[in-house]
Amino acid sequence: MDEATARQHMERAIAEMWRSPNTARIGVVLARGDKVLASAHKGQDLNHHAEVIALKLAGAAGVDLRGSTAFVTLEPCANLENARIPCAQLLVDAGVTEVWIGRFDNNPRIYRRGWKLLRDHGVSLRDFPADLRAICEDGNSTFSGHFYKRIGERGTAKFDFQQNGGRYQLVLTDSPDSPAWETRWSTCGATSMYANGGRRGVVSHARYAEKFSEIDDPDALDWENHSPRIDIGEIAIFRNEYGYALCQLKSVDPPENHGGTGHTSMKFDYELRLR
Ligand SMILES: [Zn+2]
Secondary structure, eight states, X not given: OOHHHHHHHHHHHHHHHHTOSSXXXXXXXXXXXXXXXXXXXXXSSTXXXXXXXXXXXXXXXXXXXXXXXXXXXXXXXXXXXXXXXXHHHXXXXXXXXXXXXXXXXXSTTTTTHHHHHHHHTTOEEEEOOHHHHHHHHHTTHHHHHGGGEEESSEEEEEEETTSGGGEEEEESSSSTTOOEEEEEEEEOSSSEEEEOOSSTTSEEEOTTOOSGGGOSOGGGSOOOOSSOEEETTXXXXXXXXXXXXXXXXXXEEOOTTOOSSOOOXXXXXXXXXXX
């Protein structure tokens, strides 16, 4: 399909996306050439994913989907925990031969699995252009944020640092105007991480401290390093106008359900302190 026609369908899928009533917004268009065969959005029928709704609408209209193209603002699901057939498989079964994806699922357990299932079945895959991808991201900001955020004064965070730019947000309360801290991490090996402040004065390394209670006034520490290396067991502190997020690195882990030596997730305990 040519880019100009594809773009019209992508824009239509985005318009569908915005019709979704909740924060996990998804829009789907099934098309052949410049003809729209069916379109749907998440929430249109609460029992079904948007792809299923679009496939049902096409089926009800007697449309043959073999050789058609799908435009999805979020990659189709591939691994459902219930017995239902995942959307990526349903698209394959319907004979869809090309899929354009607006964004990949931020859930580390799902990320690019839909893409892979489609690829493994010979489906031709395209990405939405960057400007449209940004809109798909916008439409789901709360949804994707869920995996990279924790609420509460203390807790444990475990996340995939290869996604979301290595950012993990710590929020004091569930109020929309709660104090919040953005922590940011990047890989440094099997037993350490870099804590990234991006500039001076944002992050500090409480060297030799083994417990949060051993840190009296965080401002007394050195805040000159942009990205100190934090070994497992060590404490990094992120500060902003609200106060301090004390983070003790607990582990650097290989991905879930995979072998290999690559480390892609990390775990840290944290404590939030207001100024
Ligand atoms: Zn699905």
